[in-house]
Amino acid sequence: MTALAEPCTRPVVVVGDVGLDVIARPRGPVNLASGTPSNVHLAPGGAGANSASWLAWAGMPVTLLARIGDDEAGRAARRELESRHVRCAFATDRVRPTCVVVVLLDASGDRTMFPDRGANEGFGVEDVDLPGLGMEPVPVPHLHLSGYVLFDEGSRAGGLSALRQARALGWTTSVDPQAAALIEAVGARTFLEWVDGTDLLLPNERELAALGGLRAVLAHVREVVTTYGPHGARWVGDGFEDTARAPHVDHVDATGAGDAFNAGLLSVWLSGRDRFAALRAGIEAGSTACLRLGARPS
Known part of the structure; x- marks a missing residue:
């Protein structure tokens, strides 16, 4: 497949984990x-x-803020991302190793994950200097944050x-909650306080339910895009709603x-x-990702 959008000059800064996946599919x-x-x-x-x-694949100028270990896994992660034209604004952790996640796949391509976040656990305030990235104020940059x-x-x-720095700079923001179980562990109210004022929240169906439903979420964020797996996605905001169906795909690895999905939509x-x-x-990007092992575009 080709990129989903024409190259765009509006830059995106992603804040989130980086690491290695060990993907195991039992033969029985x-x-x-x-x-x-x-x-x-x-x-x-990660x-x-x-x-x-995926944002770089779609033609977007993208910078990744993350933390890696001082090890070959971290250096390999940087090389791989830079080869995809991702600008890596990484801090290096001298104590913790680069993140590793064991992914157990079932016959349908659904996965159970066992993460060791490693250096990602040390990502701190000192690693975030959005003004220092040298972004021009026009066009307005966008910050996307992984809930992990x-x-x-x-x-x-x-x-x-x-999130605070992006809002102070006048950037738009989006957050993916990532995991219903983690929302339930901290409580919906706490999570919604963390993301209060975000322009776009990107939960899946289970995450939206864990957050208390659409009305509760829209009391804290401006717009919500909810994914429903094979049933597509819905975008809801003040006075509007759009839905799109998903094609049938034979899942290899979800x-x-x-x-x-986040990257395709944002691009x-x-x-x-x-x-x-x-x-x-x-939906096209998310469906494409399910057709092969691993979480990156080919």
Whole structure:
């Protein structure tokens, strides 16, 4: 496939995790406390890095703010992202290793993840200097934040600082909540306080339910795009609603599909096109991500 949108001069800064995914697909039933023959694949990962890669694939100028370990995994992650034309504004952690996530796939391509966030846990206020990135005020940059940064106590202050700095600079903002279970652990009210004033929230259906539903969320953010897996996506704001259906795809690996959806949608929305076109672009990117192992565009 080709990129979803024409190259756009409006820059995006992504704040989120970067690391490696170890993807295991058992060839049969899992034998607990024993061995299970499997197909194992090593791939670059991290929600922030995935979205940044898909944004670059769609022709967007993109910078990724993240933290890596002082190790070969971190250096490889940087090289891979830079080869995709992602600008890497990374802090290097001298103690924690680069993030690694074990991804267990079932027969339908759905995944269970076992993350070790490593250096991502150390992402802090000192790692966030949006004015120092040298972005021009016109066209207005956009900040996209992965919710994983907020859920971790170690990186939360850095994520909140990024949102505050972006608003102070007049940038637009978006947040992906990422995980219903993590919302339930901290409480919907707490999470919505963290993202209060955000322009666009990007939950899936389960995350929206965990947040208390559409009305509760719209009391804190301006617009909401909810994904419904094979049933498409819906965009709701003050006085408008757009929906788009999803095509049938044979899932290979759903890892990173939400990150790809975010990037496809943002690449079109930030280029000035209408919301329905942005929904379609998000669905196309998310569907494409499901067709192959790993969370990055080919």
